Amino acid sequence: MPSPAPPALVQKFLLQAGQVGRLFWATSRNLFRRPWEKAIFLQQLEEVGVRSLPVVSITAAFGGLVFALQAYVGFHRYVGVGSEVYGGPIISLGLVKELIPILVGLMVAGRVGSAMTAEIGTMRITEQIDALFSLGADPVRYLVVPRTLACFIMVPILTLYGDVIGIAFGYLYHILMGVNRFVYLRNTLLYLEFWDIISGLIKAAVFGIVIAIIGCWQGLETRGGAEGVGRATTRAVVIASIAILILNFFLSRALPATLGS
Numbered sequence: 001m002p003s004p005a006p007p008a009l010v011q012k013f014l015l016q017a018g019q020v021g022r023l024f025w026a027t028s029r030n031l032f033r034r035p036w037e038k039a040i041f042l043q044q045l046e047e048v049g050v051r052s053l054p055v056v057s058i059t060a061a062f063g064g065l066v067f068a069l070q071a072y073v074g075f076h077r078y079v080g081v082g083s084e085v086y087g088g089p090i091i092s093l094g095l096v097k098e099l100i101p102i103l104v105g106l107m108v109a110g111r112v113g114s115a116m117t118a119e120i121g122t123m124r125i126t127e128q129i130d131a132l133f134s135l136g137a138d139p140v141r142y143l144v145v146p147r148t149l150a151c152f153i154m155v156p157i158l159t160l161y162g163d164v165i166g167i168a169f170g171y172l173y174h175i176l177m178g179v180n181r182f183v184y185l186r187n188t189l190l191y192l193e194f195w196d197i198i199s200g201l202i203k204a205a206v207f208g209i210v211i212a213i214i215g216c217w218q219g220l221e222t223r224g225g226a227e228g229v230g231r232a233t234t235r236a237v238v239i240a241s242i243a244i245l246i247l248n249f250f251l252s253r254a255l256p257a258t259l260g261s
Contacts, residue, residue: 023140023217024209027148030141037146044150048112048208049157055111056158057165059103064166067091067099068173084179088188091170096192096200100162102248105207108155109240113215116147117236120219121229129220139220148212155208156201163197199255206251207244214240 071087079086120143123129132139167188175181218236222228 019221020213020217023144023220024213026140027144027213030138030145031149033141037142040142041146041150044146045154047115048108048147048150049154052108052111052154052158053161055107056104056162059107060100060162060165061169063099063103063162064091064095064169065173067094067166068170071170072174072177072179084174084177085183086187087174087179088171088184089191092167092188092192093196095166095170096163096197097203098200098248098252100166101159101200101203101207102244104155104159104162104204105211105244106241108151108158108208109211109215109244110237112151113211113240114233114237116212116215117219117222117233118229120216121222121232124220124222125225125228144212144216144220147216148209151208151212152205153208155211156204159201159204160197163200193258195256195259202255203248203251206247210243210247211240214243 068087068091071091072084075083075087120129123143129139129143132142171181171184171188174184215236218232218239222232224231
């Protein structure tokens with residue numbers, strides 16, 4: 001089957017962007033309307049947050065280790081022996097502002113976003129969503145709002161947890177390499193600002209909304225039986241991951257480097 005012509009691709013992109021925008025608007029509009037789906041919301045808090053702790057722990061730990069390794073090598077090779085003690089602020093800044101929010105977002109997109117798409121997509125092809133309509137229930141309020149709110153809350157919390165793990169393992173690596181622990185820790189606390197952490201959490205909150213909206217959108221648009229669910233799940237993970245990487249750049253540009261700038 002030939003690939004669509006460029007105008008058709010643009011038209012498809014605009015159509016899908018409109019679908020995502022419309023779903024986001026409907027979710028925002030229903031966010032504070034009663035009745036609230038408390039049971040589903042609490043279930044999603046556990047699914048997004050608690051059950052993601054193992055993968056976030058491993059990702060943040062080895063992300064911190066490999067970042068600390070490269071920083072140690074860079075200071076040792078290009079600045080000089082003994083300069084590794086000044087790598088703490090650079091490692092911590094890179095982790096809390098860039099690396100940890102991105103890694104957590106990608107892990108949650110792969111684990112949670114795919115599960116949302118598969119669950120809602122299965123409901124779509126088995127006509128359970130049509131049944132909600134016939135019963136007078138709003139699928140956006142029942143399905144999308146609790147998942148979006150749970151991701152908005154839990155992804156920043158997971159990111160903060162990942163920040164602690166990543167910085168701790170970066171510190172541990174330098175200690176094992178014989179770096180002066182007190183000077184390393186002093187420099188880290190001296191130069192790492194509170195705003196650096198907050199800016200990373202702002203990114204994580206945006207990523208959480210993106211993961212939930214894209215996952216639910218692909219689930220609601222699922223067609224074609226079990227094969228369609230598989231395709232929708234793959235698209236949700238790919239689109240959410242690309243969106244996270246693109247948004248990270250623009251958020252980094254938009255957010256000030258410090259509160260004084």
